[in-house]
Amino acid sequence: MALPSAPPRRRLRVAVVGAGVNGIAAAKAFRGAGHQVVCYEARAQLGGVWAPASHYPGLRLQAPRELYVFPDTGPLPPPEYDEEYPTAAKVYAYLKSYADKYGVTPCIQYNTRLVRAEPLYDRSDGGAATAASTAAAPGVAATVTVSALPTHAADGGKGLDGAAKGTAAAPAAGAAPAADAGVAAAVSSTGPAAAPVGWRLTLRTVPPELQQAEAGQCGGGGGGGGGGAAAAPAGPTLDKGGEGQDAGPREWAEEVDVLIIASGSFDDPKPPAYKGVQDFLAAGGEVLHTAHLRTALRRALAAAQTQKGQQQPRAGASGGAGDNGPCAIAAGASAPGPAVVTARFPAEPERGTEEGTEGGMEAGTDAGTEGGMEGAERDACRRFAQLLAGGRRVVVVGNGKSGDDVAAMLAASGAAASVTHLCRRNKWAVPRAFAGLVSLKWTLGTRAGVSLMRPLHPRPWPLGPLWEAARWPLLRLMEAGMRLQQGLAAAGAVPPHPLDVGLDASLHVEPPGYFAAVHGGRLQRRLGAVGALEAGAVVLGDGSRLEADLLILATGFRRSMPFLPPDLYGKIVRPDGTLDMYHAIYPHEIGGRSLFVLGWNPGLYGCLIADIAARWVLEMAEGRIRVSREQMRAYNERLYAWADAHFSPVAAADIRSGITVAYTWAHVDDMLHDMGASFARLTPWERLRLYCAPVAADLYTKVKATIPSERP
Template sequence: MRIAIIGAGAAGLATAKVLLQAGHHVTVFDKAPDVGGVWSRTRRYPGLTTQSPKTQYSLSDFPMPKSYPEWPTGEQIQSYLEAYAAEFAVDSTLRLNTEVTAARVAGNGQWTVTTRDGTELFDRLVVANGVFCEPAVPQYPGLDKFTAAGGRLCAGTDFLDVEDARDKYVLVVGYGKSACDVALAISRVAASTDVIARQMLWKLPRKIGGVVNFKRLMLTRLGEALFPYRRRRGFEKFLHGAGNRLRRGMLNSVGSVSVRQFGLRRHGLVPAGQMEDIVRGAIGLATEGFFEAVADGTVTVHRDRTITRLSAGAAELNDGTKLPADLIVCATGFRQDVPFLAEDVQQQLLDERGNFLLYRQILPADIPGLYFNGYNSSFFSPLNAEMAALWIAAHLAGALDLPSVPEIRQAVTQQVAFMDAVTDGHHCHNTKIIPFSMHNVDEVLEDIGLNIKARVRASHWFNPVDPAAYRSLTPALLERLASAQRLRPAVEPTPLVPEVERLDADAG
């Protein structure tokens, strides 16, 4: 088949690699000039690093260079993904600097894809544009007066050069990892750096107590099992039953260590509730050096505050405080957006609250020929995307035995309801699966009928999950699909689809 993939981030590249190996003709579109998605040089803010350590953020059959630090920089991750594309010949499929303006149903599962170069027909479409593709930037009252006086307001992903903050009064809006990353980088050159935090969030130390790498708690199957999943198996039943007190104690003890380690009580930055509530906000890693900057006054955090109005050279907060401001960087989250899909398709794809109705975070129940990848943001995003790519390859080959369409719809509705309950609605419109990364991997592989050995999975209960353990699954699936193809009875050959078929711009 000829398959179009929109997006050249980790999910798009992993999908292209697997589908190429499965014998398909692939074209990958991206509006950026380079691969990498969130790691592209066009949106890489100063101070950007991974949240997960390099081993856990790697693709299964392509380890990161040994020279990389435990938490690689954004530039290093982009270079890694570029090398991955070259290693597996995905670079030959790329059309960079090419924005998809429309993708339309053409019938029989086929799609037309329109760019500035024209419109082409594809047999299937994979959307991998990323769930962090469109920054959500507040439009404050008085913004026109602020900018007329020379002020600048921008998204974090549009702030690319720390020198733009030199000797300026800077406000960073937000308290997630990206806000703290960019605030720390800015504080080294700015006249002042104030963080406007609407809500305090629990932060995990990279080294708990300064000793234990956080991956040994949170990036294990045991760490994931500390949070209640909708289907509990084995030891999970104990943890959320007779062992509930033990489970809560394990999580909340990390919170107590964090409060002491970061001096949160001294700075008035202790979040409400307990560490077990972390899943209801954002499970974020603390930026190395951020709380030290708070302690020495380089960074000031205004907790439980929002900006209510801007004026020339200043911002007013909801408690009446006025702060000098030349630059406002908004690390205020993202919209999950697919503007290239027609309105009628979006109505089938989204519920009334904008949640993506995707089975296994991949398949819309009622839209033939359309798949999503990367809509499973997690601590192991590359691994989750890679396993989703295997699922797509198996589905394209007719090798999945899935429930009926009504059953799929019901399963998706139940999944959204569960995530609403457990995360208090903080699941990025059903595109974030944290903290249930490995549950998703298991379910995807269960559909395919593949998995790694049980003893290896068992080792991941107490040791950090290693994506390299899954490297044998792609060749295993490809061999299975090839064997099935060899066993099929001979049929009349179908006409070949031209490698590039140009259509009128309004086709489809």
């Protein structure tokens, strides 16, 4: 069933949750189209994982600078990117400058969290809307009748109408319906109403000085919807009249036409619950997730800055009263709760950002390695390693990007008594330069290079068979070069699948010095899994023991949307993790034009994907995407069948969960196709750049200009 024609254009009230890369792109797109936008950011800074309060020293882009820019930045790297692999501080400066330039910064309300989102359903008796929360989480109102998206705010801060919180404005006479009722009828046929036409949001603003008291966990999130910081807020914040900020956290409600969840996938750490953890802790051991490691670093650096000359406590050894430190994981403890985790001490000066994401080629760290680091960064990394691991026997579990980063940092510092990297399976880690000569930006940074991977859409005959015959030997040559260059056989690190078969979310760039540390004996690498913990040791599944005082878990993050009613979340994510979202953006089983998710579709080029996806959301919200729910389902089923047929089980599961690493360019092109964009206006020289130059993100500005303002 096709979506009906778009309703007459009106100004939408848009809430963006998270001011990371995806949130900035979404706010820019909707603000540029004349809509009313507020971006709610839980931290005191924009930038998500790149925010200064979210990182440890040494973190920088793991991919060349050309691969991490928005299209309208232009053909040259931004001035903030004055080196090939910019530090996280420089990436943050770029994002801040970009948000300032395009008017996003004034739209951001910092230190504000989404607590609950209730769908508003259109009624046929005059345009009133109903906020329903069937099977809602405890504490969520079952059913509330509200007027059709009045401009009001009940408490704290500034609302979408610009009024100070604590005031309530009556709905304007003759207010327009929240959304086109026909859209709802076309997209969904179940529930008390066809599809949501808007959302009632419960928001909580926590003044920075109170975030420490409210935070129940340590660590930070990934995308901006969670996380926190204790720096002074900027942008629209609490009205300082009335009760004042010392009254504590405040909650209020907003009603919006469009809710864009851009809080990312890295808010909720996923630490396993090991047997024997209490015995390990009782013997003086410590267990940290890498998300908590960031907090431990910030604590150590803050202590070093404020207590110069004094002996500093071991990171994580003291903190939360009555526990094993704020970063310790007790037996059976769950990961930090709802998408909101806050730091407990002041933000440090800008240096660099959070651990690399498990599924992209952007964020990464050279922490502790000799190559590519400035002296101040290197010193800070060594100081942190000494505080965290000095004289201790360290085991790092997990070999995605963050696991490789931490293991390399600790091994290079020489601070620990021993560093062992425990890997469940071998994974591909791409070198910065193949054979030490060809930068990865000319291979995996180009359309031509990525086309060596398995295509989502079959190429026409005879191009398809010819290209297949050519790509196979080229890939095998690339793999052979990596084995030789990194010494994978000697390190026992040869992956079980070819690169194009095992192309899962863990694909990342090798931290400089990682394999050198393995071959030099400074880093012990073991294959296996943790079976249990005991006093002073990690027991592996095969019964062997690794002596350890510190266990660092690079075990990834779980996705969650605790602010959504469980019945709606179940229409987005299946029990096995498969997404029912078109392009991993639009929850077609919920329907309507009011709910979108950005940041669950990580690929090779974060800024470009964020920009194209944000424009797709704008086109969909304004009613110009002409794809039916049946077509969306069919697209996903074909995508998932392709994944199951051509990739390893892990890589196929990643594709089902929205990861686009294996088909990044098809993902981008399919979104552009939905919008009616065309590459026809590109000159022959621009087409050559499009395929052979690193990303060539600037050309997509010209491509987006071809999107028709009206479509039949």
